[in-house]
Amino acid sequence: MAKPHILQFSLMLNRASPVRLVEQVVLAMTQLIEQGRLRSGERLPSVRQFAVEQKMGISTVVEAYEQLVARGLLVVRRGAGFFVAFQGNVAQSMPTFKVSKPVIDSAWLLSEVFADERVPNKAGCGWLPSKWLDHDGLHQAERRLMRAPGAQQVGYGHPHGYLPLRLVIAQFLANWSLEVAPEQILTTHGATQALDIIIRTMTQRGDTVLIDEPGYCNLMAMLKLADLNVIGVPRTPGGIDVEQLDRLARLHQPKLFFTASVLQNPTGTSYTPACAMKVLQAAERHHFWVVEDDIFRELGQATDPMLAALDGLQRVIYVGGYSKTIAPSLRLGYIVCQRELARQLVHTKMVQSLTNSEITERLVHSVLTEGHHRRHVEQLALTLLDAGTRVNARLTESGLKPFAIARGGLFCWAKFEHSTLNAREIADRALQQGIWLAPGDFFHFTAPQHPWFRFNVAYADVNELVEFFTLLAKNDVRRQQ
CATH class of the missing domain: 1.10.10.10 (Winged helix-like DNA-binding domain superfamily/Winged helix DNA-binding domain)
Structure with a gap:
């Protein structure tokens, strides 16, 4: 047995340092x-x-x-x-692996992008830079949570979720003229799980559903895994093509229509009031549910319509979340709907994953109620709107055409019209220069005619991106001459 080791030295410690x-x-x-x-x-x-x-x-x-x-x-x-x-x-015992460049495809986007540190410029990513998040508010909430009695941090939570948090959510919705009771709200492990619970509860294999196109790539993948007949409804700068929605609903009798009313991913567009009313009229006429994916609501504008409020939850199921305004690591979303439907969704949630982490729910509740969150979100919304305006202008200068004017939020959607290369080929070339692009193919069921890209305005306002597309455009002109 080894003899006790007697330290023959003193550790170099600085007792005046702020480091513990x-x-x-x-x-x-x-x-x-x-x-x-x-x-x-x-x-x-x-x-x-x-x-x-x-x-x-x-x-x-x-x-x-x-x-x-x-x-x-x-x-x-x-x-x-x-x-x-x-x-x-x-060094000798570990096997050696060749570190290769990532391959930009839909599988990488869904499963590896969050952990991939090999690409320095993430112009196509889907989250905010760390420095844009409310670190002080989050740390204050963490300290408050750690001071709470231990009994509040153990055990399973309520199936519907932490009641004080659901009351805060209800108050937020009341500000948009949507009055709901706590039992109409259930929390989830992020908005993505909320969508999955709705799919599992309300559809069966072979059912037809409609979805924004271009649309949220994770949702598209979930719908395919559920073996549903998925049909895209064209997105427009003012919402969706309501005439196409009406035609498709009449022909296919869908059960659900998944849509984002505010600052949609990937286009960054929001519904106009006229578009919102026509969508609700179509839902009533053709008897389908509207699933309103509204995680960017706080970053939008006061005039942006809320489908759930206009409809009173008669044919709308509302989905929200906090990963975009508090922190991506706080996987907490929620569903708001009719009471009876909420009971069915809670049953699916419990079968699928039991309750949420009440520690996470208490942390989010603390962030929302400590008094700083509203000011942080207001400033973040203004920062994103300003960044989006700059990115739109710079992309235009470098040969791309933005889909719509900047309205805030994380995303700009733009096409590269004059190119002999497709979006995947352009993304591969960008990757060689340390730039990650998100090709439009990932957000469509079939590849669009022109190369489209989703840009994150918090990362895309950089000279390297402008120089890449400017040079690409010049080289394409030379090849075509």
Whole structure:
């Protein structure tokens, strides 16, 4: 058995630093292990001995040791103490992998993009930069949550979701003239799960549903997995082509129509009041449900119509969420609908995943009620509107044609008219220069005639993107001459 290791040195700790002493100890010990000054199998001093030698509290040492165990640098042997875990020659023992460039396709977009750090310029991504999020508000809510009694942080939550949060959601909807009771609201693991619960509850294999086209690529994939007959309704700068909606509904008798009324992904467009009324009239005339995907509502304009409010939830099922305005990692969405339908959807939710994480629900509730969120969202909306205006102008200068004027939100939808290359080929060339583009093919059932792209206005206002398309346009002109 290895003899106890007696530290012959003092850790370099700065007790006046704002960095917690625990974190300093963990960093210093990690460096000692990586440098080989603490070797595999050596036993560390007891917690009490370490605390005495380093002149710190026992609780600090306990927390530091436990963090090192959790990171795999130490192991615990019951009755014997803490030992340095076997390190070996990590470089030699690990298999080598060739790091290749990502292949931009729909599978990558759905499953790998969130973890892929190989592309420096993410002009086609679907989330906000970290610096645009409300870090102070989130951290304040986290601190408040950590001070709550432990009994509030364990156990399953309510099937419908955390009641105080549902009351806040109801108040938000009341501001848009939609009066609902808490039992008409159920929380979900993000808006994507909300859509999935609706699909599983309200459709059967072979049913026909309508969807915005271009539309949300994740939703398109979910509908295909459910083996549904999916038909696209053309998107317009003012909403959708209502004449096509009426014609398709008359011919195919769909059960559901999935649409985004405000700042749609990928086009960034919103419904006009006239379009909203005609959609609701078509739903009534042809007896289909409208699923209003409205996660960008807070970033839109005060005049943007809410289908659920205009309809009173007679034929509209409303979906919202917080990943775009609080943080992408907070996977919390919600569904609002008629009471009886809500009971059916809750049953599907419980079968599928049981309740939500009430810790997450309490955290979101705290962010929404601490008094800073409204101002943050107002400023974010203005920032995105300004960024969208600039990106539209720069894309136009570089040879692209935006689909609509900037109305705020994350996305700009633009086509590259004068190109001999398709969207995938252009995306591949951009990738070679460290630029990730989201080709329009991902958002259509069939590839559009011209190369279309979705741009995230928070990332696309960069010279590299403009230079890429400007040069591409010039080279295409030379090839065509």
